[in-house]
Structure formats: structure tokens, C-alpha cells
Amino acid sequence: MRAQRTARWIGGTGVVVGASMAGLCAARVLADRFEHVVVLDRDRLPDGPEHRRLVPQSQHPHLLMKAGHEILEGWFPGLTDDLVDGGAILFDIAADVHWWDQGGLARRPTSELVSPAMSRPYLEHLVRQRVAALPNVTIRGATAVGGLTEASGGGRVTGVRLDDDTVLAADLVVDASGRHARSVRWVEELGYESPVVDQVHIDTRYVSRVYRRDDRRTRGWTAAAVMGGPEAKQQIMCLPIEGERWIVVLIGVNGVVPPTDDDGMLAMARSFESHAIAEVMETSEAMGPAVTHRFPASQRRRVEKLRRFPAGWILLGDAICSFDPIYGQGMSSAAQQAQALGAQLDRAGAVDHRLGRRYFAAAGRIVATPWSIAVGGDFAFDGTTGDKPFGTDLFNRYGRRVIIAGQHDDAAVLRFNAVAAMVRRPASLLAPGFLLRVMWASRRGPGVVTSSGDESAVTLQSTQATR
Numbered sequence: 288m289r290a291q292r293t294a295r296w297i298g299g300t301g302v303v304v305g306a307s308m309a310g311l312c313a314a315r316v317l318a319d320r321f322e323h324v325v326v327l328d329r330d331r332l333p334d335g336p337e338h339r340r341l342v343p344q345s346q347h348p349h350l351l352m353k354a355g356h357e358i359l360e361g362w363f364p365g366l367t368d369d370l371v372d373g374g375a376i377l378f379d380i381a382a383d384v385h386w387w388d389q390g391g392l393a394r395r396p397t398s399e400l401v402s403p404a405m406s407r408p409y410l411e412h413l414v415r416q417r418v419a420a421l422p423n424v425t426i427r428g429a430t431a432v433g434g435l436t437e438a439s440g441g442g443r444v445t446g447v448r449l450d451d452d453t454v455l456a457a458d459l460v461v462d463a464s465g466r467h468a469r470s471v472r473w474v475e476e477l478g479y480e481s482p483v484v485d486q487v488h489i490d491t492r493y494v495s496r497v498y499r500r501d502d503r504r505t506r507g508w509t510a511a512a513v514m515g516g517p518e519a520k521q522q523i524m525c526l527p528i529e530g531e532r533w534i535v536v537l538i539g540v541n542g543v544v545p546p547t548d549d550d551g552m553l554a555m556a557r558s559f560e561s562h563a564i565a566e567v568m569e570t571s572e573a574m575g576p577a578v579t580h581r582f583p584a585s586q587r588r589r590v591e592k593l594r595r596f597p598a599g600w601i602l603l604g605d606a607i608c609s610f611d612p613i614y615g616q617g618m619s620s621a622a623q624q625a626q627a628l629g630a631q632l633d634r635a636g637a638v639d640h641r642l643g644r645r646y647f648a649a650a651g652r653i654v655a656t657p658w659s660i661a662v663g664g665d666f667a668f669d670g671t672t673g674d675k676p677f678g679t680d681l682f683n684r685y686g687r688r689v690i691i692a693g694q695h696d697d698a699a700v701l702r703f704n705a706v707a708a709m710v711r712r713p714a715s716l717l718a719p720g721f722l723l724r725v726m727w728a729s730r731r732g733p734g735v736v737t738s739s740g741d742e743s744a745v746t747l748q749s750t751q752a753t754r
């Protein structure tokens with residue numbers, strides 16, 4: 288795999304801070320446009336698909352949405368095959384998922400929304416291998432960045448200062464160091480403004496555990512998600528990962544803390560209307576203890592509103608927007624932002640203020656959609672606080688109708704899943720013909736079990752809306 292050499296490099300050296308998913312995506316894009324690309328991460332970077340200390344979320348399920356999957360496959364042809372060769376499972380998020388929500392089970396029509404399911408360390412490992420194989424990219428682990436350097440007259444970032452005080456010169460610095468993005472403070476210390484930050488406090492708690500997967504057991508579905516309704520503030524999901532394993536996550540929102548002991552976890556799993564995932568937990572061997580993660584708030588830096596910032600400084604990934612992980616959008620959004628960075632570099636042909644302004648505007652547009660989905664959904668829970676987008680309550684009421692419609696009508700579930708997979712905009716749910724269809728289909732109410740093969744896992748068929 289080679290970076291595509293352009294007729295003229297846009298710059299000499301591009302430095303990326305952070306070698307997690309966003310940093311790797313950024314490096315892939317810079318490799319086509321900069322003579323040298325150096326990716327720095329303060330974490331030790333393992334040789335294999337291992338969890339990393341500074342990416343603790345990697346111990347929890349990571350869904351790769353279709354939008355992100357397509358971008359990654361485009362950059363790294365054959366990545367999907369490699370993932371599958373190593374045990375990832377291709378699944379259709381409409382046809383292969385037992386999805387219980389709003390008191391009923393979604394229909395399961397075949398869609399084009401097929402993506403691989405695997406552990407986060409395995410995906411990151413294969414992507415890191417591909418990026419490291421690019422001839423002009425160097426990845427350095429155990430290398431912490433501690434500051435930025437600026438041109439003598441100001442106005443431009445000229446490199447990064449490492450924690451050991453050495454300086455690495457760069458024409459462009461991409462900060463992909465995650466939601467804490469320390470370069471925001473460094474830029475402020477250089478006399479620039481820092482972006483306004485929107486926050487929505489959801490206080491999501493994850494409790495994840497890995498189980499051995501025995502494919503001789505037929506379950507009739509590949510992955511499962513069971514929602515407990517906003518009063519319960521609890522959800523449960525189950526995803527197959529490589530190594531013939533399941534990863535199951537119990538989720539609490541607004542400070543509801545799922546249990547971590549065997550009996551407590553099973554009792555919570557059994558408390559949902561669908562027992563599909565409880566049955567997995569009961570019939571599969573646990574492969575280790577439960578691990579926890581607390582996600583306090585979704586956070587969006589409004590980079591598109593920045594008026595004064597230095598040329599040569601870019602934010603990307605969670606550094607711009609860190610979404611409530613329940614919606615599985617972070618990696619795909621990072622890939623979209625990196626793609627936009629590439630497009631804006633090509634358009635500008637140089638690293639100047641216009642590049643930053645245009646990229647930040649594009650990134651702001653990209654994150655706006657998943658942000659509206661994530662924080663909109665979070666405000667369905669009455670304990671959520673923060674910057675509530677206009678029209679959220681109305682859209683949530685309609686969203687519930689879409690989900691119920693999807694229990695009777697293939698078109699409804701297909702459109703909803705396309706939005707969730709980030710290949711269609713939420714506005715497509717409001718197209719007049721579709722809206723009428725939703726209103727018609729949802730009149731029947733929730734609770735009808737429609738998908739063959741799933742009934743055995745469903746022990747209670749509600750006929751009442753739960754919200």
C-alpha cells in the first residue's frame with residue numbers, strides 16, 4: 288500500500304498528535320499531500336490488537352457505521368477482507384439485528400448497510416498497520432506532545448514541542464488527541480481565542496463484558512440492542528467480535544449505574560422486555576470481569592465560529608466533537624472530518640488561514656448531523672441537561688413514531704437505519720411521503736413480533752407504547 292504521490296506536495300512535514308482512530312485517519316489523508324507525516328502518541332503503541340491505557344473506551348463495543356466503513360475501505364482497499372479473515376463478522380444492521388425499542392421488535396429487511404463487527408483494538412490495529420506501511424509516514428509511540436511553537440511574528444504554528452523539550456518542525460499540526468485536546472489551551476496561551484464549547488450532560492455508564500461465542504447455537508440474529516425506555520434509563524447491547532466472542536454492554540443514563548457482578552448483571556439483562564441478550568449471558572462463558580466506563584457529557588467545540596486562530600493548526604475527531612457513545616458515531620465522524628481536511632487541502636493548495644477557516648467550517652457541518660442525533664436522543668431522558676437544540680422534543684416524539692413504524696413497515700426501518708449509519712441525513716425522515724408512511728404504519732402501535740427467528744428470544748409482547 289503506497290500513499291499516492293501528488294505532482295506537488297502541499298507541505299514538507301505534517302505532524303499528527305494522537306495515533307488513535309482520528310489521528311490515523313488524518314495521517315492517511317496527509318500522506319497523500321505532505322512529503323513526510325509524523326504521528327505522535329504519548330501512549331505505548333502495541334504491536335498487536337491490544338487495549339491501550341490511554342484509549343480506555345477500547346474495552347467497550349465499537350460499532351463502525353457504514354459511512355465510516357466506506358471511507359476506511361476506500362483509503363485502505365481490502366481492509367474489510369483483512370478484518371473478516373481475522374474473525375470480524377459482516378452484518379447488515381437492518382436484517383441481522385434483534386432491535387427491541389418502544390415496546391416492540393423492528394422488522395428486519397435486507398439493506399445495503401453492511402459493516403464489520405469487531406473489537407475496537409482489532410480495528411485500530413489493522414488501520415495502524417496500514418498507515419505505518421505508508422512510505423512517508425512515521426508513527427512514534429511513547430512520545431507526548433507538550434506544546435506548540437509559533438513563527439516569530441506570530442500568526443502561524445511552526446511545529447510541536449515534545450515533553451522532553453525537543454521541537455519538531457511542521458507545516459501543519461493536526462491535533463487528534465481526543466476530547467481533552469490540550470492544544471486548545473496552548474493556542475489560547477499564544478493569544479488566540481478558544482472555541483465556544485457546547486455540552487450536554489447525559490452521564491452515561493457502560494458496563495461491558497466479553498463472552499465466548501458458540502456459533503453452533505442458532506439465535507436468528509447477529510447483533511442485538513434492547514432499549515428500556517426513558518423511564519428505565521437502561522439499555523443493553525450485544526455485538527459479535529473476532530475470536531469467537533461476544534461483547535455485551537449494559538448501559539445506564541442520567542447516572543443510573545449498571546451492576547458489575549454476575550447476578551446483578553443478569554438481573555438487569557432479565558429486566559428488559561426482550562430476553563435475547565440475557566439468554567446469551569446465561570448460555571455463554573464469561574471470558575473476564577466486567578469493565579466500566581463513565582461518559583459525563585457530549586461535547587462540541589464550535590470551531591466553525593473561531594475568528595482568530597493560527598495558520599497551520601487543525602483539530603480533528605473527538606477534539607472537535609465527542610458524542611454520547613451509545614450512537615456509535617465517533618470513528619465515522621472522525622473519518623468524515625479527515626476526508627474533509629483532504630478536500631480543503633486540495634482546494635487551498637497551501638497551509639494558510641483560508642485552509643483553517645474552510646476546514647473548520649466543513650468540520651462544523653459534518654459534526655452537526657451526528658450531534659443533533661446524539662444530543663437530540665439524549666434529551667428523551669428527563670435528567671439530561673445542557674444546550675438543547677431547537678425542536679428537539681418535537682423531533683423525539685416523531686422519532687418514536689418512526690421506530691414504531693419500523694416494527695410494521697420495512698421502508699421505515701430502512702430509512703431510520705440509514706440515518707443511524709450516517710449515510711442519510713435526519714432531514715430525510717421528514718420527507719412528506721415518508722412522513723405519511725410513518726404516521727400510517729405507527730397507528731398500529733408497538734409490540735408486534737414480526738421477524739422470524741426472533742420470537743423464541745422474546746418472552747413478552749407488549750401492546751402498549753412504553754413512552
Ligand SMILES: Cc1cc2nc3c(=O)[nH]c(=O)nc-3n(C[C@H](O)[C@H](O)[C@H](O)COP(=O)(O)OP(=O)(O)OC[C@H]3O[C@@H](n4cnc5c(N)ncnc54)[C@H](O)[C@@H]3O)c2cc1C
Pocket residue numbers: 304305306307308309310327328329330341342344347348349350351352430431432433463464465466469493580582603604605606612613614615616617618619621
Ligand atoms: C465507551 C465508549 C464507546 C464508544 N463506542 C463507539 C462506537 O460504537 N462507535 C464509534 O464510532 N465510536 C465510539 N466511541 C467513540 C470513539 O472511541 C472515538 O470517537 C474515536 O476513538 C476517535 O477518537 P479520537 O481518535 O479523536 O480520540 P481518542 O480515541 O481519545 O485518542 C486520542 C489519542 O491521543 C493521544 N494523546 C492524547 N494526548 C496526547 C499528547 N499530549 N501527545 C501525544 N498523544 C496524545 C492518546 O494517547 C490517544 O491515543 C466510543 C467512545 C466511548 C467513550
